[in-house]
Amino acid sequence: MPVKVLDFWASPFGVRVRVALAEKGVSYESQEEDLFGGKSDLLLQSNPIYEKVPVLLHDDKPVLESSNIVYYIDETWPSPKLLPASSYDRSRARFWTDFIDKKVYDAGRNIWMGKGAEVEAAKDEFIDVLKKLEGALGNREYYGGDQFGFLDIIFVSLSCWFPTYEKYGGFKVEEETPKIAAWLKKCYKRETVAKSMPDSQKVIEFVGMMRKMHGIE
Amino acid sequence: MEEIPNKLRLYGTEASPYVRRVIWALKIKGIEYDFVQEDLSNKSPSLLRYNPINKTVPVLVHAGKAIAESVVILEYIEETWPDPTPLLPEHPYERAMARFWIAYGDQKQHHVFHSFLACSEEGKEKAAKDLMEMLKIVQDEALGDQKFFGGNTLSLVDLCYGWLTSLKYVERVVGVRVLEPTTLPKLHRWMQDFSEEPLVKENLPDLEAKLPELETLRKHLMSTNK
Numbered sequence: 001m002p003v004k005v006l007d008f009w010a011s012p013f014g015v016r017v018r019v020a021l022a023e024k025g026v027s028y029e030s031q032e033e034d035l036f037g038g039k040s041d042l043l044l045q046s047n048p049i050y051e052k053v054p055v056l057l058h059d060d061k062p063v064l065e066s067s068n069i070v071y072y073i074d075e076t077w078p079s080p081k082l083l084p085a086s087s088y089d090r091s092r093a094r095f096w097t098d099f100i101d102k103k104v105y106d107a108g109r110n111i112w113m114g115k116g117a118e119v120e121a122a123k124d125e126f127i128d129v130l131k132k133l134e135g136a137l138g139n140r141e142y143y144g145g146d147q148f149g150f151l152d153i154i155f156v157s158l159s160c161w162f163p164t165y166e167k168y169g170g171f172k173v174e175e176e177t178p179k180i181a182a183w184l185k186k187c188y189k190r191e192t193v194a195k196s197m198p199d200s201q202k203v204i205e206f207v208g209m210m211r212k213m214h215g216i217e
Numbered sequence: 218m219e220e221i222p223n224k225l226r227l228y229g230t231e232a233s234p235y236v237r238r239v240i241w242a243l244k245i246k247g248i249e250y251d252f253v254q255e256d257l258s259n260k261s262p263s264l265l266r267y268n269p270i271n272k273t274v275p276v277l278v279h280a281g282k283a284i285a286e287s288v289v290i291l292e293y294i295e296e297t298w299p300d301p302t303p304l305l306p307e308h309p310y311e312r313a314m315a316r317f318w319i320a321y322g323d324q325k326q327h328h329v330f331h332s333f334l335a336c337s338e339e340g341k342e343k344a345a346k347d348l349m350e351m352l353k354i355v356q357d358e359a360l361g362d363q364k365f366f367g368g369n370t371l372s373l374v375d376l377c378y379g380w381l382t383s384l385k386y387v388e389r390v391v392g393v394r395v396l397e398p399t400t401l402p403k404l405h406r407w408m409q410d411f412s413e414e415p416l417v418k419e420n421l422p423d424l425e426a427k428l429p430e431l432e433t434l435r436k437h438l439m440s441t442n443k
Contacts, residue, residue, distance in 0.1 A: 049321065049354065063313045065320060075309040087296050088282050094289040099270065132270060 001059035003028035006043050008035050009198050010206050012105065013066035014054040015157035018196035020070045023153070024077040067097050070153060082150040093151045096136055096143070103129045104158050111169040112207050113216060123169035127176045134177040142183065148190060156187045163200040164207045225250035228264050228276040230257060234380035235287035236275040237422055241376045242291055244416045246298050250277075288319060291373050304373045318359045318366065319377045325351050326380070333395075334387060335438035345393045349400055352381075356404040364410060371414065379417070381408050386424050390431050 003021070007014040007030050021028055033043055033053050046055045046062035056063040056072065063072045074082040083090050107129050110122035133155065137143060143151035162173055162184075174181040187193050211217045227243070227250050229236030243250055255264055255274050267283035268276045277284045277293070284290050295305050305312050329351050336344035355378065360366055366374035381396060381404070388394050398405045411417055424431075 049358075058310070061310055063310070064317055068313055068316050068320070071316065072309050072313040075312065087293060088279075088284070090296065091284045091289050091293040094292055095284070095286050098286050098289060 002057075004057040005030050006033055006040070006046065006053050006055040006057070007031065008033050008053045010160075010203050011053055012158045012160055015160060015196050015198070016066045016153055017054045017056060017069050017073070019153045019157065019192050020073040020082065022192035022196060023080065023082065023148075024073060026073070026077055066157075067101055067154060070150065074150065082144075082153065084144060084149060089145075092136075093143070093149070096133070096151055097154045100133070100155055100158070104133075104155075105161075108158075108161055108165045111165045112211065113214065114168075115216060119169060123165075123171055126165060126169065127171065130173065130177045130180055134179050137179055137183060141186070148187065152183075152187060156184065156193055157197075159184050159187075160197045160200055160203055161207075164204050167204060168207075226253060226278040227251070228253045228255055228261075228267065228278070229274045230255055231422055232424060232427055233274055234383065237420075238287055238373075238376040238379055239275045239277065239290050239294070240420055241379060241417055242294050242304060242373070244420050245304070245371065246294065246302050248294070248298055288323070288377070291376070295373065302370075304367070304371065304376070306367070306372070315366075315372060315374050318355070318374050321359075322355065322374075322377055330387075331438075333391060334435055335442045336391065337439060337442065341391055341393050345391075345395050348395050352396065352401055352404055356401050356407075360403055360407055362403070365407065371411075371417075375407075375411055379411060382412050382417075382421060383424055386428060386431060390428065390435050 003026055005014070005017055005021070005028055007017070009032060018030075031040070031042070033039055035053070039051060042057075043053065043055060044051055046057060047064050050064065052064075054066055054069060056069045058072075058076070063069050070082070083093055104126075107122065107126040111119060111126055114122045140146075142148045143155065166172055173184075188197075208217070225243070225248065227236070227239060229239070229252065231254070240252075253261070253263070255261060257274070260272065264274070264276060265272055267278060268285040271285060273285075275285075275287055275290060277290045279293075279297075284293050291304075295303070305315055329348050333344045333348045359374065363369075365371050366378065384396050388396070394400075396405055396408060412421065
């Protein structure tokens, strides 16, 4: 059954789907969406409510929302397992996935979209979110324990925008949350992650363009 | 309170729809638990210890381990006690759709519902229309002609839209109707069928007593909404 992904190169949410499929060894067709020039009919039909990427089409049936897609990928292609083995550990993965989804991208966005004093406040909030996530990692190798897993995928994907937040917020992830910086370095060595992440310099340029569009610079 | 190793303990409030969905899941599955009533203006040390990140209800404690966030709790309950009453479909695609509609309801509900409760007298027709449009999407795309969101039997999606059984109290306080047989016929019929399910009916929240509080809340939100 064919697999197609509607994606956008800079989307950290798209990265999640790329990494998950790569971890499972699933081949798929990737369709790059032009989010500014005109979304494809397929995207608008598959995701009429949100009109957003990523969308996974499995045998033409759309699965929406990146975390939801990763759960679906894990359930459909069982090996290797991305979610941890015990029910309780799975509930921890779900809890932190929910936390990451609600907090990280929006806190980061407030940094690069912010004006004046808003930027400092947004930076403080972002660092607070990172510190909580650093606490969740504890002394583990990965969020998944000894193995790279579900929660690692959910979080590492967003890090391609961290250099952008660092630039506009005036801070360094390595200084504020060294354990997260170390965990990121480990993840980037993984082939599935390295080949799925966009170039962070290109993301910075992309965000620079968006700031101009929004009249921030 | 001392720990009871293998028992289940649920920290919650009477009025929270997020707590209520967990209660329904436990009751439908016939799982025994202790209920600890929290006063959210004076949270217990246990609650803060079990949920230090979000500091809120519901929290489920099972064999000493705490699970927070209602949807996370529901998935945990479903995994731990799948039989004899499963509340999620078996097929991954249908599960993905169920999770999508739960997330849609929770994302949209909070915002639109809040706007509805906080709307001005002049703005209430528009606020009601906005809420109705959101609910129409759920009715047409998620429910369709099925008896329940889960088909012939209840699913987690039904439990997560169960707050609609309490919408009448908010409609009363705001002074405008939203969920009616004329405006949302299928969803209205679903709401009645859902309320009549025995284990739901026996466990509907007692909100009549909360009406004065709801009126006070509305006045407060209206004044800060200017």
